[in-house]
Amino acid sequence: MGGLTEAKLRALAGERSFERGLPYVDEVSGVEFGDGWIRAWVRGTERYEVELLLGGRRKPAGTCDCPYGREGNFCKHLVALGLTLIAQEADLARRRKAARDRTRGLDAWLTGLSRGDLLALVREEVAEDRNLRRRLELRAASARGDVAGIRSRIRELLDSGPFAQYGYVEYADARAYADQARQAVDTIRSLTASGRAADAMTLAREAIGLLAAVVESVDDSDGRLGEIGAGLADAHHEACCAAGPDPEELAHWLVTRALDDAADLTDIDPLDYADLLGERGMAALRRYAIAAWQANRTGWAEKHLMQRLAKSGRDIDMVIAVHAADLAPNGHTHLLIARELDTAGRTAEALEWAERGIRETADLATVDTALIDHLADRYTRIGRPADALTLRRDRFAARRTLLAYQQLRAAAIAAACWPTEREKALALLRADAEPADTRGGRVLVDILLDDGDVEAAWRTAGEYGAHDGQWLTLADHSRPTRPADALAVYLRLATRLTHETGNRAYQQLVSLLLGIRDCHRRLGTPDDFTAYITDLRAAQKRKRNLMRLMDEYGL
Known part of the structure; x- marks a missing residue:
């Protein structure tokens, strides 16, 4: 058993998963032995298939099709199987030997069958096992080059209708649908492997569209359809690598897919196809992306695609143009532009955009705090402490909070004029702290405490009130x-x-x-x-x- 122990299971799973696996030992069933692996079913929220890999010099490992296990973790269901095997250790050697004997016996029996008997056996199994029949039908269609037949079968595999009640696939049925839909990925990849990459590319695109059409009607809480979408994206990329599609046509499809509502399903990045697109294709990609953005300058997907393309081509002016076409009212977009320009070494322009963000914000109380911080920092760096102080003073006048006061204090200390600024700031705060305005009084209490003026804070709390924490x-x-x-x-x-x-x-x-x-x-x-x-x-x-x-x- 490869020296499997409770200590090893605890180390593989971690304390939390190990402890959570203890109650599931009684839910293990259908234990099956193979050469170096042991499979079983474990009943949890659903019935999960688990597999432990044992033996050899490597440490034990395992897989489980529960959500946590599919992320690559050694889950509680694997712990339950491991504990079951430890409890049955005395009988394991015999059971593994029996499994190997059965495998050798089956292979010898199949080898000895005549062609007619073997065909009869396969036909019998196909009649009994629907999934086996589908897999063999797809392989047959692929071997014949029957693209129409494969297309029809892929449509059936991605059809959620048989699993849906009232037009929606509930959580309990989503796994069965996903298991069926996953066969479409395998089929497309097998086409590429058999030398029919152009057909595989076309079918991958169609399959992506079909999956996108049903995703909103499936409870995909476990993310299975996302995995299938990623699989279809990979299958499409593999097919394109083998088929060498027309660069302009591929560019158009990539832009269309990137702007589609279901783009997150496959997460296809057009830049991953740069080598396939070449110079002509990348030029077309930019042309199509610009046209889409010009038609919808405020669209998130259009802006994101344009920014990705502009940054990949180091076109800082295009990045700025995309941002500038949809400026946020609180100055946040101005800040993004300033940062891009700073990174590009265009510091004068960066400063101009940051200052513009302050000027173009109607109310300084609502301006992005990060923009204030960015501009004040720039003023300090270039030897303009008076401008940094003015910015902090104006911000405090518009938004009298403890943080704004602390930032004003730091700027005034740097400009060597804090006592004067403090008196002006406290005068504003006292004007706010009227008996009817408990919030203003509480802000003043916090600020006096932050200044270390406890006696003044006591007097203010007594006059205007304070909350229990103060x-x-x-x-x-x-x-x-x-x-x-x-x-x-x-x-x-x-x-x-x-x-x-x-x-x-x-x-x-x-x-x-x-x-x-x-x-x-x-x-x-x-x-x-x-x-x-x-x-x-x-x-x-x-x-x-x-x-x-x-x-x-x-x-």
């Missing part, structure tokens, strides 16, 4: 100088928490109790704290986790 911060900062005031805050907040349950509330309460104890110590009233804790324990004794936490902190 009161707590004030109390924490003021215990050494205002222990009585801090104590009052802690007691009020603690009283509120005594009516709550849960470990989070208990941790917050204990933190407050530590503050209360420190305040009493500073006030010289430790007996009052002892009496308070005694009463609290008596009232909260049913909360065992709280009592345990208080014990840990000596409360």
Whole structure:
């Protein structure tokens, strides 16, 4: 068994998947042995097929068709099969030998059959197994060069009708449909392998269109249709490499597909075909893309394609033209242009676009914060601290927040004029902090705290109000100088928490109790704290986790 152990399974799967796999051991069925592999079914949300690869010098590996397993992970279903094999270790050698004997026996029997008997056997199996019949029919059509027959069969494979109820394929039936649709990918690839790449290219395009037409009517929560779409895209690329299609025709199809509503299904990147397109094809690709963009300058897909082509050709002016055709009202697009120009070394133009973004924004309060930061940074770098300060001052006047204040402070310190700027900023904040406007007062409290002016913050909180978090911060900062005031805050907040349950509330309460104890110590009233804790324990004794936490902190 290749030395499979619980420790190896735990290492392969990780602690979480290993633990989650334990309950699934009883769901393992249909264990089948082969040469170096063991397959089985594991019942989970669905019935999943799992395969463990054992033996040899390599470490054990496995595959599973559950969503997590299809991403390449060693999932809980593989853990369940591994644990099943470990439990049956004494019988494994015999079962693997029996599997090898059966394989050799079957091969010998088939080899010994006459042509007539072998044909009769195949016909019998084809009559019983619908999927086998389809696969053989496709291989036969491919061998005959029957493109019409293959096209008809691919249409059947991608038809979701037989799996749909009321026109929609539910999650429970999506897997069966995907398993059938996946055969279309294999068929197209087999055509390329058999020397019929031109037919494979045509059928791949048709199949992509058919899949795109049904994707909205299938519950593809597990992403199976996305995998099939990617498979069809790969099959198309392989066929194009072998067939050598007309570059202009290929360019037109690629642009059309990139702008299609279902482009994400296959995620075909036209630039992946650059070698096949050559100079003539790439010129056509750009021509078709420009025409599409000019017809719809605000379309996301058109802009994205144009930007990709422009960047690949290092055409910075085209990148700017695409952005400039659809400028965002908050200056974000101006920022993108400025960054592109900076990267290209065109710093003067970059600065001009950034400044234009500020000018063309109707309300400085709504301008993209990243644009403000970008322009202020550029001003600082080129030795224009006064302009950086003006920008930060105007932004703060339009949007009085703690972050805007912090940025104004940094700019004013750099310009060596912070005391004056601070007084102007605080005057604006005090004008906002009217008794009826609690928000303005709270912003002022945060800013005074950030400045380290705790006394002013206390006065502002008392005059205009503050939220509990601010009161707590004030109390924490003021215990050494205002222990009585801090104590009052802690007691009020603690009283509120005594009516709550849960470990989070208990941790917050204990933190407050530590503050209360420190305040009493500073006030010289430790007996009052002892009496308070005694009463609290008596009232909260049913909360065992709280009592345990208080014990840990000596409360």
